[in-house]
Amino acid sequence: MEKSGLEALLKEMSLTEKIEQLIQLHGNFFGGAELLTGPEAEFNLAEGTPLRIGSVLGERGAEKLHKLQDEIMANQPHHIPAVFMTDVIHGYETAFPVPIAIGSSFNPKLAERLAEAAAKEASAAGIHVTFSPMVDAAKDSRWGRCMESTGEDPWLNGQFAAAMVRGFQGEDYGEKGRMASCVKHFAAYGAVQSGRDYNVTEISERTLLEDYLPPYKAAVDAGVSMVMTAFNTINRIPCTINEHLLRDILRKEWGFDGVVITDYGAINEVVIHGSSENKKDAAEKAIKAGCDIDMVTDCYSSYLEQSVREGTVSESLVDEAVMRLLELKNNLGLFENPYKDGSPEDEEKYCFCEEHRELSRKAQEECTVLLKNNGILPLSVKQKIAVIGALADDKEIIGTWALFADKLKTVTLKDALERLYPEAEIEYVLSDSDTEKAALAAENADAVIIALGENQNYTGESRSRADISLFPEQKILFDRVYSVNKNVVTILFGGRPLAVPNEAERSAALLEAWLPGSCGCYAVADILFGKVNPSGKLSMSMPYCTGQLPLSYITFSTGRPKPDGAAEFIPFISNYMDAPNVPLYPFGYGLSYCETEYSAVWLDKDKMTSDDKITAFVRVKNKGYMPLKEAVQLYITDEKASVVRPTRQLKGLRKISLEVGEEKTVSFEITAEMLKFYDINMNYTAENGKFIVRIGGSSLTENKAEFWLEN
Ligand code: NOJ
Secondary structure (H helix, E strand, C coil), X not given: CCHHHHHHHHHHCCHHHHHHHCEEEEHHHHCCHHHCCHHHHCCCCCCCHHHHCCEEECCCCHHHHHHHHHHHHHHCCCCCCCEEEECCCCXXXXXXXXXXXXXXXXXXXXXXXXXXXXHHHHHHCCCCEECCCECCCCCCCCCHHHHHCCCCCHHHHHHHHHHHHHHHHCCCCCCCCCCEEEEEEECCHHHXXXXXXXXXXCCCHHHHHHHHCHHHHHHHHCCCCEEEECCCEECCEEHHHCHHXXXXXXXXXXXXXXXXXXXXXXXXXXXXXXXXXXXXXXXXXHHHHCCCEEECCCHHHHHHHHHHHHCCCCHHHHHHHHHHHHHHHHHCCCCCCCCCCCCHHHHHHHCCCHHHHHHHHHHHHHHCEEEEECCCCCCCCCCEEEEECHXXXXXXXXXXXXXXXXXXXXXXXXXXXXXXXXXXXXXXXXXXCCHHHHHHHHHCCCEEEEEEECCHHHCCCCCCCCCCECCHHHHHHHHHHXXXXXXXXXXXXXXXXXXXXXXXXXXXEEEEEECCCCCHHHHHHHHHCCCCCCCCCCCCCECCCHHHCCCCCCCECCCCCCCCCCCCCCCCCCCCCCCCCCCCECCCCCECCCCEEECCCEECCCEECCCCEEEEEEEEEECCCCCEEEEEEEEEEECCCCCCCECCEEEEEEEEEECCCCEEEEEEEEEHHHHCEECCCCCEECCCEEEEEEEECCCCCCCEEEEEECC
């Protein structure tokens, strides 16, 4: 439809009808009052409202949505189709590795491919919009939602965000197999205090702008269709009514003209936060701040019309919000085809198809991070192996947001080993409490694989933990196994970096497998036996202990820094008496089975102006015995500035493949844009002076060169 058609439609709509467009309810509202519980049972909805609303949450299935769409269009006075939105976070029926694992691939192209596959499945099931990507920088592994983020770094999260938006939406999300994407949670939801979900966020404006907002901006620049507000407060103002965030930054500064949706129930939570008198006031504040869709409260439906009639809310605000939603519907092509790609045949054809299962396996090849290896890996099928721990045969390793994946179809590590390596002699002890049986199996084995960590029920929304070390039972199991066999390969499952210093020290090898999705354990098995060379790198620092949190490689020099490499406690220096300052394994770190040799970094020149650029080069060589993939990382340090700057920051990434003996030259362009920050006067600028460029295989690299910005 032409824009003029949408405008004409809007003119014809009554106020009630317009406000109904801004309401989002989930499926239970269509099934009768008895399905509703908690606050939703108290919603004060007018007769028939659910069947006239603008969008529906969480429903799926081509046939079902076809019927629901028909019903809504029959009831809506202008026969406006509804938009079906839900969380397709890391796959649809085929679960891909969780986002924190995808972050570890250091490969945004892979994320794009996975989003594309997820969109193909979900759109065939009649879904139009996904609430993904989640780009909240996660620096605190107590937070249950780390698993939904691609990690701690704003630049890297931005690369993944843009890639995922491209993957879901393609060039035109109205096309077959594509869907609209909604970036979330705006903003800084990952900075919740103490890592406790839904808690407040207390960060400075500079920290917000530099360390948290860039990935949302990257999604906006990539053309994301929607933005979801965060549950937390920023500067003591709930994000859902935060005009500074939603109007000044998002709309005015960034030029975002898509739809803003609240998070679930969030307008009502404004009242609970205590920053609104009642639901009516909260609804007024939310629409004024720029929230177009009210996700599952009755704030807009019950009060907005009254506010407009009383003159406290201008009808033009409602009109703007409705117009944005109509445009979304139009871009999806719903006025021409209200079912979009929903098709039972395509659903059957694409969901959990062989191609996507294979993709789930291939993805995990790049997401698994080898953190330690004394040479024990890869294992040989000729060795006698004991596989120990409940997680080795737990199907709940696909992640809590794999909402539509059938977990009974999950391939566990045991399944993978049995199917791919039937010739291997493996004894399984699959209960964490069976320590004596485990010890017996370990004693008789050449090598032990022990699966530790968390299944999906310990991570995800609301599942924060105050202690992120292993569960006591698992510690006892490890100790007992280690007491009889030192050849221990530890595999960690879970959605957050756990603190495992003692187990890491004693393990002969340590592998972070995260929550690998439907078929990811095939990749883990292939890595164990050396068919695949691991190439994952941590996108979240792995802490030494809970007390270090929050933790990031993006640090600032204190006035009393601890000297590099100093291990012991030093009084009157910024350090802990009982733990190191540095993480157990840092951001960007991960091994392969081959040595990767980096040449010294060189630059094409060592001075530049703001309109100029410098190219940095490095040669990278595979000195090992099998092909490898390497995430070559570029870090920049601004040595002296008007405000304290991070000691280093990731600014470039190339994931390259190298055959045995192969050498490649990798180059990065450095522009003044990459050197900008908020200066002492809050101007976004690059200041003249010396910069250090480091290029290497982790955030620890000291392979460096210097250049000067001189204007
Ligand atoms: C609440 C979660 O915070 C958000 O991430 C999700 O998209 C919505 N619920 C809808 O399911």
